[in-house]
Amino acid sequence: MKAIVYTEGGGTEVLRLTERPLPEPGPGEVRIRVEVSGVNPTDWKSRTAGPQGEGEQVPNQDGAGVIDAVGEGVDEARAGQRVWIWEAAWQRPEGTAQEYVVLPEEQAVPLPDNASLDLGASIPIPAMTAHRALTVRDGDPARLGPGALGGRTVLVAGGAGAVGNMAIQLARWAGARVVATVSSPYKARLAEAAGAHHVVDYKAEDAAEAIRRVAPDGVDIVVEVAMAANARLDVSVTAQNAAVAYYDDGGSQVTLPRRETFFGNLRFQGVLVYTMPAEAKRDAIAAITAALADGALRVGEEAGLPLHRFPLERTADAHTAVEEGAVGKVLIDVQA
Secondary structure (H helix, E strand, O other): EEEOOOOEEEOHHOEEEEEEEOOOOOOOOEEEEEEEEOOOHHHHHHHHHOOOOOOOOOOOOEEEEEEEEEEEOOOEEEEEEEEHHHHHHHHOOOOOOEEEEEEHHEEEOOOOOOOOOOHHOOOHHHHHHHHHHOOOOOOOOOOOOOOOOOOOOEEOOOOOOOHHHHHHHHHHOOOOOOEEEEEHHHHHHHHHHHHHHHHOOOOOOOHHHHHHHHOOEEEEEEOOOOOOHHHHHHHHEEEEEEEEEEOOOOOOOOOOOOHHHHOOOOOOEEEOOOOOHHHHHHHHHHHHHHHHHHHOOOEEEHHHHEEEEEEEHHHHHHHHHHHOOOEEEEEOOOOO
């Protein structure tokens, strides 16, 4: 089978196309014929850092495909099932940039009939990140569903990004009022297409004033992509007992105003899917599955998340596109 591998850290030049033997699933595992691989920022960052062990590393955490073989202890009826794949390469050498991958069966989640493989490959890390960010506020449900965020106002920073897009769609499905910030008219159109009720272009107007205009009592949840840049803005527009969930890792220091955060009982929560609690992952997977079944999650330009496609042999170009900030979701067509 064809696979993209690297054996040392570095730029995209370390990626190479190779042939590998077809893997066999062990007990509790399934083998997936990968149709589409999704690329996230952590994929190129992991490549830069180098393999997680000795030997070859296959990149990319996310993907979608069809189970074609099952190991001992796995229901044989799962063979032939369409699935989305999450966290394939976390602390393992086997990512989704290859024609077949073997994983524990819980990491291959059934795709509803109404969900495309493109959608399946686009959602895993972004949607799980978004779900966690939307459920860390004290007193709110740990698992989203219709009405779970009724009466809440959610602010999504970077509403045109992959996580931002999923946060908008999940928050809308859960009944929240959604405000999104963007940096251009084009990104504003994408956030509106995703379902944001209000969109603020922070380069064209005073963001705090605009957000307060539509949420005079403050926002309850902030899904934050740029904590260092937006911390003071977030504090200025939040309601009492709000939560600011941030998922960036820019490495910048963040300075918070003590009085406002103290009197506001504000909660600041870092979100990284790979290390978040197992129960939070299970809740996210269950909610995402339900949202997919309801048709509440979509991808493509009309859903605010343009797709950028590359063949497997151009995985390096796909990584470059993500690293350079491509607007939308970068996908790799694994099968020729």
